[in-house]
Amino acid sequence: VRGGAEETTTGLLRLRRLESEGKLRCPVIAVNESRTERTFNDRYGTGQSALDGILRATNLLLAGRTLVLIGYGATGKGIAQRARGAGAHVVVCEVDPLRALEARMDGYEVMPARDAAERGDLFVTVTGSRAVLRKEHFERMKDGAVLANAGHFDVEIDLGELAELSAGVRQVLPLVEQYALADGRRLNLLAQGRVVNLAAGEGHPAAVMDMSFANLALAVEHLTLHGDELEHRVIDVPKRLDEEIARLKLESLGVRIDELTADQLEYLSSWGAG
Amino acid sequence: VRGGAEETTTGLLRLRRLESEGKLRCPVIAVNESRTERTFNDRYGTGQSALDGILRATNLLLAGRTLVLIGYGATGKGIAQRARGAGAHVVVCEVDPLRALEARMDGYEVMPARDAAERGDLFVTVTGSRAVLRKEHFERMKDGAVLANAGHFDVEIDLGELAELSAGVRQVLPLVEQYALADGRRLNLLAQGRVVNLAAGEGHPAAVMDMSFANLALAVEHLTLHGDELEHRVIDVPKRLDEEIARLKLESLGVRIDELTADQLEYLSSWGAG
């Protein structure tokens, strides 16, 4: 074993724990965190496929609806922009003040989830955290609200608390379970709270996965050529590889770009004139 | 028979022909042309469901792709806005200079279809006309281009000319036929050129159909109450009904609006102060 290339968030978490305990026995490239993997995957890939999964499961009209988005990271931004383009009114909930301010400056309403609970027709969680929709939110939601998770496993919507509040559940569509609350309201859960772009859609389009696979392939090549020189740590994808993948992707899209002139290279390295 | 209410474009066409020949024997309300039916149905309904159908058929990533839209009527506008929201670069082709100018002023590129043919990754026809994509366009398209119709029957893409240019056809996905052109390029036709939101999606969401049905129901009530006073012609949906449906729809969305004050009513009718 000369090294590894890790594609998932959870995998990296564990590898870093190994590293911190001095138990990592080879270099591992954090493919999951390259820019061609992470930004593009999350913003453009999940941004599209999460809404696609929701439409396949429900055939909801987004225009005129209030979509409450819990989480404004890369995926959240992608979903917000697409939902707005489709005519939804988007409300964002966040715990991070920098992200909350960015959402607000991008023109979205921002408010605590308890307040948003009363407003939403459709709720989408994308936080990577747990129980971001829970009893205190279910209690305030409108009859007929739809709940989807596009984040992480099936823990973002607290299914236990949802079940506790409910008098019964019935399958109203293949991927929609309707929870009948004791007070008569009905909440519609998509894909059992599992990640909706995988569970109700077809996951990422090929045009996103190609960049993931390119990251893996080039990481393996890098390990083969330079593995001996690398420390036994979790290491970033070299920026050169990230750029190479972007360059290949642009080529495949038929897009050509500029190059710095010799003058500009000199100017940017010296900053003499500025 | 006290009267009729017609929901389709084709139906109205024939009824108007009957009327012009003096053969219409009862009043017919042109439900298809009310604003709650037409604008909302086309812009918001087909605007969403056409792209939804295309994604279900292909799982294409819209971001980064060039979508060539043939036709910038109500449906075209709805598709253009949603495709842009999803990260596509939208190019519009039109024969009507007023619509073409509107598309351009809305920020889209506008050009003749022959020029656009070389640029598009995805082509969507929404004209109500025939053969808007034909031999001269197929000959210029890129290898791998995708062709979808969201307009009218299966005549907007000239299937005869497409077949003539092709050495063979194979089914590459349930709703995608790949035409292998003699020169090696491949063109992917969705749903045999049939209306893609019906053939590959689930058609209009319920939140659009409800307004259609309300139009029909109120038209029938109107005929029942006032049928005797109406001429035997194709007549518009009374504006009052259109407004009533919009009012009910807003109510169902939980949206309240303002009313004119007595002062404003007087001002608007007299225009004395202006």
Added chain:
Amino acid sequence: VRGGAEETTTGLLRLRRLESEGKLRCPVIAVNESRTERTFNDRYGTGQSALDGILRATNLLLAGRTLVLIGYGATGKGIAQRARGAGAHVVVCEVDPLRALEARMDGYEVMPARDAAERGDLFVTVTGSRAVLRKEHFERMKDGAVLANAGHFDVEIDLGELAELSAGVRQVLPLVEQYALADGRRLNLLAQGRVVNLAAGEGHPAAVMDMSFANLALAVEHLTLHGDELEHRVIDVPKRLDEEIARLKLESLGVRIDELTADQLEYLSSWGAG
């Protein structure tokens, strides 16, 4: 006098009154209502110049602010889209249920002006009516709210009621008067409630006025050639002229478009195949 061409809403109003009283002595072409004049003028011209005037008067950052728009006609739509593009959260108030529904389906919040009064950082009136912002709204506004009119004369904001509520007024910027309410809140009125794109900006860009002048010129030519055949009424700009102007405008922008083929013309006139 062979006829007239009227460019303003108010002029047409009076001419139509003359016509209804049988006192119109020549044909008058309603230049104000042609599509190249009205839609483009209002949506693109005032849509841009109203916000431009507001920025010149205040240097406000639109991102993160709530803009309450009273009126969702052509001008309102233009302002809403541009404000959203600039990062504002847009709330629409309307009296017309069809327009209110359209605003909602375009993704904006819609609510009565009394509710919106508490939410807005910036208020823009575009109704053509009077006193759409008045005592009941001023009483609910936040300290520091900014009031601008982009509609009609200086009557949309009720200046009398604003003065009555105020303990004093001072000029805080050349085009901003600050009204100090008795309870300590301050409301900032732009350009004395006059139309803000004219009073604080430079009015329409030349690229909008050129279409207005073309309408006038072609209307006069039409009167010269065909004035004798026209009734003494207010008449629409012939669609042919409207299209000719759009065609010339496209040409000046370097945009070429398609033409219908002979086959398509036949298909569209017969509808035989559909």
Added chain:
Amino acid sequence: VRGGAEETTTGLLRLRRLESEGKLRCPVIAVNESRTERTFNDRYGTGQSALDGILRATNLLLAGRTLVLIGYGATGKGIAQRARGAGAHVVVCEVDPLRALEARMDGYEVMPARDAAERGDLFVTVTGSRAVLRKEHFERMKDGAVLANAGHFDVEIDLGELAELSAGVRQVLPLVEQYALADGRRLNLLAQGRVVNLAAGEGHPAAVMDMSFANLALAVEHLTLHGDELEHRVIDVPKRLDEEIARLKLESLGVRIDELTADQLEYLSSWGAG
């Protein structure tokens, strides 16, 4: 002297040179690079004020025009989104493949500046580099093209090469110089190529500057309290301060946000359940 807080890019450049030569005699906080300073300043501040400056200088209609944007960093993104919202067709030029791909995935056309030169009605440079518009571009531009710089000093547009190509220059508006090229074309230079939001507008709105000043103030407080513990280096603004500023800004906008629950904090630190 206990330390410094540096607000500008150029200042940081020189301080880092000092540091690399071992000559920095106190800690300096890189205020310019905090997120509340950089992202918000560039994307929302310059994003708005650059276009504002261009409109004040020219009264151009953005709708229907092709805006060529050289540079897709934070400022470029802000300008692109606002220009699109105003109805412009935006073409992006970049040397960085990752940024170029992002621009393309955001739906903009991407091409080399030589190709874009023939397409643009309005050119805006935001690169921080020099001579990004130069002879080879001027030679291809359309008659009447407008040139503005929103990046860095007055070196992004090569004024020397522009003058060399020109037979004469005349002032056509207070902030617009028209260069008459030998072949008859005219190019319009705004504000002598100086940063257009400062030279033709009023610079950043107060709602952006407040965050800059907060950064400076809190940096100084941090130096006062902890200056003795800090190394004599250029150091980042502590994330805690950045978040505090975002929190205060949200408060000033009347926006409240969520907090992590105890359960979530534990989940996120352990990742045990995932």
